Every structure is written in structure tokens, then in C-alpha cells.
Amino acid sequence: MPIVLIEPRGFCRGVRQALELLDRALQENPVYVLNEIVHNKTIIAAYQQKGACFVQNIQDAPPGSRIVFSAHGVPPETRREAIQRGLKIIDATCPLVQKVHAEAIEFTRRHIPIIYLGHKNHEEVRGVCGEAPQNITLIESIDDIQLIPRGRRQYAVLTQTTLNIEDTQKIIAALKKDFQIIEPKQKDICYATAARQEAVRKTAPQVEAVLIIGSQNSSNSIRLKEIAEAAGAKAYLADSYRDLPADIKKYKSIGITAGASAPEYLVQECLAYLA
Ligand code: SF4
Known part of the structure; x- marks a missing residue:
């Protein structure tokens, strides 16, 4: 079976x-x-083995201990709580997420209201919204445009870093019909998301199925699955080859990709399984 x-x-x-x-x-x-x-579930399990204690609240870390903030970033309130608790912060927020935080702060300082495109319950979105909750209207789809207050004509538009580029362009085009839109000079959807999506868009029409190695809560991996499906391929998002359907080898051709947080050895395992 040809595998790409x-x-x-x-x-x-x-x-x-x-x-x-x-x-x-x-x-x-x-x-x-x-x-x-x-x-990524595999990564989390590996770091638990190495001794990392994953917690969901600042209060779960003992006063004075070291706390790592994840790549998705945190709201400023969380940072304040950590400082008040005497925690030593190790900030692993991706610089490209920090860039969106900085844009939210800057547009708010200039009294420009913000429309933020993102998925409501994602940590990155909670972090950015926390920079200026009173100034940000979060929307997830074209339908949500009706939720935007009509009192103002001009809005800045920011986005989550891992959105589907084509869907985002459609939403921004729809926004431009109703509002005067300011966008950051450099787009918020990051280079890694853009390149991985483009590669899947090109390959999916040439194969029967696309396998995306990644976890079910990985935003960028979910987008890759949607893009493969939109291109007409059958698509599977799986943590490893062990989670693939039993009849996966029935396809005549398969493309394999991986989300931005999935380690390469899982791709190689999948390749060996299918060969
Ligand atoms: S997907 Fe993009 S924004 Fe997210 S961690 Fe990777 S480079 Fe940063």
C-alpha cells in the first residue's frame, strides 16, 4: 500500500x-x-513518569514550589495568583501565543475593541481573553457575528494560533461586510499551523485516507482532520497506531501526518505497523 x-x-x-x-x-x-x-497524552504520560506533577489549579501547587505554565499560556490573573502564593514561575508559553497577548493589551490600551476568533474552552483562548475581558468579544463561527455589539464600527481582529486558515478567512471576510477591521501586521495563525494545514490540503486529494497522529484535545490536530475530510479523504485522529480501526489496512493509499505536539516516533511506529 503506498504511504505518503x-x-x-x-x-x-x-x-x-x-x-x-x-x-x-x-x-x-x-x-x-x-x-x-x-x-498530547503520550507526552503527558512520559513526563508523569519523569516526575512532573500536573495540576489544574494554582492552589494545587504548594507555596514556594516551582510551577510551569504550559505552551498555551495563562490569563494574567493566574500569573498574579501564582506570585501571591510565592510560586516560582517557569513560563513555557509559546512566543507566538505571547504575541497575541501583547496585541490584546496594545489594542485595549488604544481603546480599540477586539473581536477574537477562537474556541471558547481552549486554554490559549482563556489566556488571551483574560488580558482584557471587558474589551474582547469572542466568536467561534460566522453565526456568532450577530453577537458583536453594533455600537462600534471599528474592531481589531485577533485569532487563536491554531485555527483553520480557510474558515478564518471566511469569517474575517464576513466581518468586513459589517465592520471596519484592523488586523495585526503579522497574522496570529502561526507558521506551524499554516504549513501543516497546507501540506494536508495538498496531499489529502491524492490518498484514500489520512491519519493524523495527535490527541483528541489538540486543536491543531483536530483542524488537520477537518481539512483532510473537506478534501474528500477519510480521516482518523489517533494517539498512536493502537487506536486506529482494525480495518485500517483496507485503504489503497494513506497519508500520515502529526499534530504539532505529537512526537515523531509515534509516526514511525504507525508506518511500521502499516507496512
Ligand atoms: S502550534 Fe504554533 S502557537 Fe502553538 S506552540 Fe506551536 S508554534 Fe506556538
Whole structure:
């Protein structure tokens, strides 16, 4: 069966940087990590083995201990709570997420209201919204445009870093019909998301199925699955080859990619399984 290894795939710079910081922190124990350092089950299990304590609240880390903020970033309130508790912060927020935080702060300082495109319950979105909750209207789809207050004509538009580029362009085009829109000079959807999506868009029409190695809570991996499906391929998002359907070998051709937080060895295992 022809198998296409789709490139680029897997780890992005932000994920590598976050994991390097955590590795360095783990040279001494204990280390607390707020939420999942990156959204990948295999990675989380591996770091639990190495001694990392994953917690969901600042209050779960003992006063004076070290706490790592995940690649997705945190709201400023969380940072304040950590400082008040005397925690030593190790900040693994991706610089490209920090860029969106900085834009939210700057537009708010200039009294420009913000429309933020993102998925409501994602940690990155909670972090950015926390910078200026009174100034940000969060929307997830074209239908949500009706939720935007009509009192103002001009809005800045920011986005989550891992959105589907084509869907985002459609929403921004729809927004431009109703509002005067200011966009950041450099787009918020990151280079890694853009390149991985483009590669899947090109390959999916040439294969019967696309396998995306990644976790079910990984936003960028979910987008890759949607893009493969939209291109007409059957698509599967799986943590490893063990989670694939039993009849996966029935396809005549398969493309394999991986989300930005999925390690390459899982792709190679999948390749060996299908060969
Ligand atoms: S996917 Fe993009 S924004 Fe997210 S960690 Fe990677 S480089 Fe940073």
C-alpha cells in the first residue's frame, strides 16, 4: 500500500521550547505543571513518569514550589495568583501565543475593541481573553457575528494560533461586510499551523485516507482532520497506531501526518505497523 509521509508534520518550535524548559526544570524535583504542558497524552504520560506533577489549579501547587505554565499560556490573573502564593514561575508559553497577548493589551490600551476568533474552552483562548475581558468579544463561527455589539464600527481582529486558515478567512471576510477591521501586521495563525494545514490540503486529494497522529484535545490536530475530510479523504485522529480501526489496512493509499505536539516516533511506529 503506498504511504505518503506528509511534511511538515509534528513538533513545532513552541512545543520543542516548552518541553526543553520542562526537561531543564525536572533536573530538580518537585516540578508542578499547570494543565497539560502540550496537548498530547503520550507526552503527558512520559513526563508523569519523569516526575512532573500536573495540576489544574494554582492552589494545587504548594507555596514556594516551582510551577510551569504550559505552551498555551495563562490569563494574567493566574500569573498574579501564582506570585501571591510565592510560586516560582517557569513560563513555557509559546512566543507566538505571547504575541497575541501583547496585541490584546496594545489594542485595549488604544481603546480599540477586539473581536477574537477562537474556541471558547481552549486554554490559549482563556489566556488571551483574560488580558482584557471587558474589551474582547469572542466568536467561534460566522453565526456568532450577530453577537458583536453594533455600537462600534471599528474592531481589531485577533485569532487563536491554531485555527483553520480557510474558515478564518471566511469569517474575517464576513466581518468586513459589517465592520471596519484592523488586523495585526503579522497574522496570529502561526507558521506551524499554516504549513501543516497546507501540506494536508495538498496531499489529502491524492490518498484514500489520512491519519493524523495527535490527541483528541489538540486543536491543531483536530483542524488537520477537518481539512483532510473537506478534501474528500477519510480521516482518523489517533494517539498512536493502537487506536486506529482494525480495518485500517483496507485503504489503497494513506497519508500520515502529526499534530504539532505529537512526537515523531509515534509516526514511525504507525508506518511500521502499516507496512
Ligand atoms: S502550534 Fe504554533 S502557537 Fe502553538 S506552540 Fe506551536 S508554534 Fe506556538
